[in-house]
Amino acid sequence: MNNFEYYNPVRVIFGAGEINKIGAEAKKIGNKVCLVSYKKLGLLSSILKKIEEMLIGEGLEIVSFFEIEENPEVSIIEQGADLCKTGNIDLIIGVGGGSAMDAAKAIAAGAYYEGDLWNLVYSRHDDVKAVPPESALPTIMVPTLPATGSEMNQCAVVSNKALKEKSYIWSPCIYPQVSIIDPELTLSLPAYQTACAAADTISHVLEIYLNGEEDSDVQHYFQEGVMRTVIDNVEKVLDDPQNISARSHLQWAATCAINGWASPGDAWTPIHQVGHVLTSLFKVQHGASLSILMPAWMEVMSTKKENQYYRFATNVMQVKVDGKTQSQIIQEGVKEFKSFLKKIDVPTSLRQANITKDNLQDILDGVVKVSFGNDGILACNPPLSKQDVMQVLETAL
Secondary structure (H helix, E strand, O other): OOOOOOOOOOEEEEOOOHHHHHHHHHHHHOOEEEEEEEOOOHHHHHHHHHHHHHHHHOOOEEEEEEEEOOOOEHHHHHHHHHHHHHOOOOEEEEEEOHHHHHHHHHHHHHOOOOOOHHHHOEOOOOOOOOOOOOOOOOEEEEEOOOOOOHHHOOEEEEEEOOOOEEEEEEOHHHOOOEEEEOHHHHOOOOHHHHHHHHHHHHHHHHHHHHHOOOOOHHHHHHHHHHHHHHHHHHHHHHHOOOOHHHHHHHHHHHHHHOOOOOOOOOOOOHHHHHHHHHHHHHOOOHHHHHHHHHHHHHHHHOOOOHHHHHHHHHHHOOOOOOOOOHHHHHHHHHHHHHHHHHHOOOOOOHHHHOOOHHHHHHHHHHHHHHHEOOOOOEOOOOOEOHHHHHHHHHHHO
């Protein structure tokens, strides 16, 4: 195992119906609330209305900032931060999926930040110039999508349309103070969003499991448990969207996948680094970018870490080993995982996202620009060269 320090101060309130505590919890923290959510609320309208009523019932003043779109843009973050500064906001509540929660956290940091907010972002790994925030407004998170885990971590992903880039803010000051995780809020999610969210959750642990330190038994058993929980429950939800038990398991798995429990001392997420470029260049939905890349990544990389891929095949995909070679078991594990993704109806090839061979160099250039180090490699275990990443992209076609 690698040495590590671990810290997570988020207070979690979990369970069906727990959203009813939002007013009382907010009142403990502030008096003037900025409510952050999407520009197009859709099915969230009724949830936001209920939250507003509970906040008003506690005597709190509300300022709404419903301007967030998928992959929140830094210019919108700046608008939200300015609103909080001029409006004397003392609490931000983010309601929605990862984009809404990440935006709320970035706005909370931006409210105290001096200068260009893009400087908050780790947008270059070869020459890090990011100046992370040291203070932020307190936040409460209300996730409505079981995917990003933003409700219990210190990360916020932000996009820059002008630069066609997407990367992250990372600072302890943006940990939420409280997260109210109510799986009832996910009951109305469409099937495709549910499936993409499942792929996203799996990726958060799969990437560390396959690309990190092999000698990490507790972490690996934990990661396997998260993956099996998603695999066992997502089809139940797709068959019966009102299955609150299965929805609860997916919601908690998503939180646990990326709150640090699965990765102390080991946090490689190289597939995400490639996926972010698919999103920034071609607007591929985040979870879909990962469902496209994961099987191809596994096909290319399985020969480099055979013991770990064998463990994945047997422990996660439950491949039977009798009469098979290790190589056959590994290949079957990758095949079964890809079949699972197809079964839940998420894309598993770049062509399904209208990306062709002619686009691959642009994707590689984007990954190199943002995520490669000054040593010319993409950091993970083992490290990847440009040729390795291109092989993954070609396999993903």
